[in-house]
Amino acid sequence: MVEKNKTFQVVDHIVMILLCLFCLVPFLIMFSSSITSETTLIREGYSIFPKDIDFAAYKYLLTGTDDIIRGYIITICVTFIGTLANLVLTILFAYPLSRRDLPYRNVFAFILFFTMLFNGGIVPSYIMWSRFFHISNTYWALIIPNLMMNAFYVIMVRTYFQSNIPDAVLEAARIDGAGEWKILLQIVLPMSKPIIATVILLVGLHYWNDWTNGLYYINKDKYYSIQVLLNRMLQDVQFLMSSASGDSAALAASIPSVALKMAVAVAGVLPVMIIYPFLQKYFVKGITIGAVKG
Amino acid sequence: MKKKVLALLLTTMMAIGTVGCGQEATGSADSTDASKTETQTENASSDTAGASETVAEVSDYDFSDREHVTMKVYMFGDADTEQAEAVSKAVSEITNEKLNCDVELTRIGFGSYTTQMNLLLSSGEQVDIFPLFTLSLTSLANAGQIHPITDILPEYGAQTLNSVSDSDWACGSVGGDIYAFIPNKDKAADLGFIMRKDIVDELGVNVDDIKDFNDLHDVLVKVKEAYPDMYPVVPDFKDARGLAPVDTLGDNFGVLLDPYNSDSLTVENYFTSDIFKEICQTSYDWAKEGLIMPDASSNTESGNNLMKTGKGFGRFSHMKVGFEEETEAAVGRDLVCWRYKEPLSYTSKLSSSLWCVSETSVDYDRAVALLNLMYTDPELSTLFIDGIEGVHYEYKADGSIGYPEGKDAATVGYARQAWGWPNEQITPVWEGDSATLWEELNAFNESAKQSPAKGFVFDNSSVLNEVTAVTNVYDKYYQALLAGQLDPETTIPTFVEEMDNAGLQTIIAEKQRQLDEWAATK
Amino acid sequence: MRSKKTKLKRFIPLYMMMVPGLAYLLINNYIPMLGIVIAFKQVNFRKGIIASPWVGLSNFKFLFKGDAWIITRNTLGYNILFIFLTPIIAITVAILLNELRSAMSKKFYQTVILIPYLISIVVTSYLVYAFLATDNGYFNNTILPLFGLEAKSWYSSPQYWPFILVLVHIWKGFGYSTIIYYATLVGIDSGYYEAAAIDGANRWKRIVHVTLPALKPTIITLTLLSIGRIFYSDFGLFYQVPMSSGPLLDVTNTIDTYVYRALMQSNNIGMSSAAGVYQSIIGFILVLGANILTRKISAEDALF
Known part of the structure; x- marks a missing residue:
C-alpha cells in the first residue's frame, strides 16, 4: 500500500x-x-x-520613462480597491441567493444570470458611465464598469455556500437569536475561507489583467495601468497588420520594438508570480479552518 | 402572489429603464443643444447666427460676441498628457485672440483611435473637430455623427474654400453636402519598389534600366544569389505587393481598371481582370523561386524594420515626392526607388486625413473657423504638428527642424503625424527632407493624373449585407494571393466564385448606379 | 396573508444585502441593456436612438450571408470541444494537485499553471508566432530539423489549426479552471475520505464516489454557464493567434471574427448590436433548455 x-x-x-x-x-x-x-x-x-x-528594453523601462512605475502603482491600487469592492458585492449577493428558504430567490438568481447572457453593447454602457457618471479619464474608470460584480463569481460563491454550509448550522444560529448579518459575518464567512481566497485571487487577476476599460474610457497617459500600457503598444501593431497599406510606414515609426513589448508583458506577469505563492498560504490555511462540517 | 411581485418588479425595472433610456436618447440627440444651453446660461446673447453674420462681413470671423468656449480637438498619434496639455495651452493663446476660444487637444494612439472615436461620437459627448483616419465618411454622415459644412464654409472657411479645388472638395462630400475639410498634403500616389541602394550599387545595377517586372525579377535573382539569407521582396506587415494599380473606388469591390489612360466610368470586377491575375502570377512564381518572404500574409513586422535589420532587400509600396528620404529615416540605409506607375489622384487617397466637424460640436461655425485657421496660420499649424519649439523640435542649421538634441520620436512625448493634419505645407520642412519639399509636393499633386472618378464617394449603406460577406471572402484570399502563397491558376476561380456568391455583383451594380448618378450631376 | 407578511419580514435583512448588488446590476447591466433596441433600428445620432427609424430584422441579415454556415459550425464546434475538454483536464489536474502530499510543490505547480492565464492574448499570439513563424519560428528552425522534417508554412496550412487553437485555448485556460475546481476540492470534508478509506475504498474508488459527486454542483454550474456563451468566441484566440491569416479562415472564422471583419470599416452599430443579440438569444434558449433538464435531474444544482 x-x-x-x-x-x-x-x-x-x-x-x-x-x-x-x-x-x-x-x-x-x-x-x-x-x-x-x-x-x-x-x-x-x-x-x-x-x-x-x-537589456536595453529593461533599461528603457526603468529609466527612459516613468510610465511603468506609475502603471504599477495604478494597477496595484486599482486591483486592491476593485477586488475589495467586488468581494463585498459578491458575498452580499451570493449569501441570500444560497438560502433555500428565501422567497423569490430564483427571480433574483435569474436577474443575476441574465446579465451574463445579454448586454446592450459597449455604446450604451459607455453613455451610462461616461455621460451620467463622468468617469472618463479618472481612476474610477479602471475600477467600476463591468468589473465590480461578476455574475460568474456570485454563482460560484452561491454554489459553495449552498453545498458547504449545512442548513442545520444556520438554523442553530437562528435559534440562538443571531440576526442574518451576524450569521453571515460570524458563521458563514469564517466557514468560507477557501472560496473567499479563490474569489480574491480570480477577481484580483481580472483587475490585474484588464485593459478594456482603459481602452474605452481613458486617453490620458497618467491613468494608464500596466496592462493598458501594454495593450496600447500591441494595438498599434495589430492595427498596422489589419489595415493593409494605408500610410503604415509613416505610423510604424513610433512602434516599440518586440523586446520592449515582451519586457512590458514580463513586467505585467512577474508581480503575480511573486505574490501568488503568498496568497496560496491563505488559500491553504482557509481549507483547514473551512472544513467544519455537519 | 409570486407572479404579481415578479410583474411588479419587471414593470419597475422597465419604468426605470425607460427613464434611463429617455435620458440616453436626449443625450445623443440633443447633446449639441444641451451644450449650447450650458453656454447660454452664462451668456444669453450667444448663438445668434444673424448677429454674427453681420459682424463677419466686417472682419473675418469675429467671435468676440459669442460665448467663450473650449473647443475639443482629437487627433491620432500618441502624446504624453503633459505634452498635449502644453500644446493646447500654446494653441489657446492664438485661438483666444482670433476665435475667442480655448483649445483642448487630445491625442489618441492610432491603435485605439477607431474604438475611442466611435464611442465618443456615439455617446453624444462634446467633440469639435477630428480627422477621419480609419472611420468612414459615409457611415458617419449617414448616422448623423458629423455635421455638414457646406453652408458654413463660405463664411468661416473662405480662404480654404477658395484654395482647394472643387474635385478635392467632392472627395469629402456625401449626397451633395460637404462633410469634411480637405487637407493639404500629397493628394496622389505613384507605385513602385523601394530597395537598398548599397546592394544595387554593389551588384552594378542601374535602377534606371529597370523597365518592367522582368527586369526587376532579374535584379531580385541577383540579390538572392549574392545574399542567400536575404529576402529580395519583403512585405510591409501583411501587404506584399502594395496598392493595386487601379482606382479602387473606395474598397476594391468594383474598380476602374484603367484610370490612368481611359476616361471610362465602367465599374469592373478587379478580381477577374488580367491585371490582377498577372500580379498574382508574378508573386506566385517569385515566391516559388524564394524571392518573396514566405508566409508574407501573416507577417508581423513592418517592411522598414525588415529592411533595417538586413532581412529584406526591398518592398513594394505606393509613393510620393520625398518618399525615399522619409523611408531612409526609418530604415537607416540609403534607398532607391523604381517607379512603375505614374502618380494618380483619386478619392480614397485623401480620405484618411479628412477633418470633420462633429455633430456634437459646441459651435459649428467656430469649428470650421478653427479648421480654416489650422489650414492658413503657419504658427498654429506648426504648433499642432510639431509641438513647441525647444521642447518638441528645434531649428537646425539648414533651416529645417528636427527633434531637440538628445530626443527622438520615442522620447519626445508628442507624436508627429504631419500628413494627418489639415496643412503640413505651411510648416517648416523636417530634417532630412528636401528644402523645397512643399514646392515639389505641389508640383507632384498638379502633375498627377486625375482618376476620372475622383470626387466620387461610394456610399455602401444600401449594400452593407453584401459588403460584410464579401469582405470576409476577400480577407480569406486577397493578401495570400498577393504574397504568392496560393496558386492563382486554381485559386482565383474559387475566389471569384465565392465573391460572387457573397454578393460582389450587387455591390458592383450599386456602385455603377451611384457613379453614373454622380457623373450626371458633375 | 398575514403570516406570509411576517414570514417575508424575516427576510428583509437578506433582501437588504442584495440591494448594492442589484443597484450595480441595474446601472451597469440592465439600463444599458435597453441598447438592444439598437439592433432593430437604423441609428441616426442626430435624431437620437429612440427617434431613429425601426428597420425590423434587416440588421440581422448579414449574419446569414456568405460564410454563415462555416462561422456557425466553427463557433459551435470549438465551443463544444472546449465545454468537454476544459472540465476533464481541469478536474484531472485539480485531483492530481489535491493528491500530492508536499505542500511546497502544490504551491509551486499551482503558480506555474496559472502563468498562461496571465499572459494577454495578444502576447500569446506573438508566442505562438515565435513557435510557428515560417522562417524564424522555433518549430521550423529547431524542432522539426531534429526529427529530420521539412519546414512547414503553418500559417497557410488550415489542417493543423483546429488542433493548434484547441491547444492554445487549453494552455491559456486550464490553470484558471483548475483553481476553481481545486477550491471546491479542498473544501471537501476529510471525514468523507476517512470513511471511504475505512470502507477499504482505493484511490480510484474514492475519486469516483467522493470527489466527483462533491464536484458535481461546480461542474454543472460551469457547464451551464458555458452553454450560455456557446455562440460567443474568444476574439483574440480566433483572430489574433492565427494572425488573421487568410488561408486559415475556413477553420478560424467564428461569429465574432466575422462580425469584426465585416464591420471594421463601416462600424455600423445597428449590425454589431444585432450580432450580439443573435448570440445572446441562442445562448439563452440553450441554457434555458439545459437548466430545465438540470432541474429534472438534480434540482439542487439548477441555476435558477
Missing part, C-alpha cells in the same frame, strides 16, 4: 512537471525575447535561450 502510494506520488509529480513545462516554455520564450535585440529576433528568430543578451 505504502509502496503503491509512493509510485503514485512519483507519477503525479512527473505529470505535473510536464504540465509546468508546457506552461513555462512559452513564458521562457517571452522572457528571452525581451532580452534579445531587435535585429537578432528578426534575423535569427525566437528561442528559449537568448542568442545575445541585450
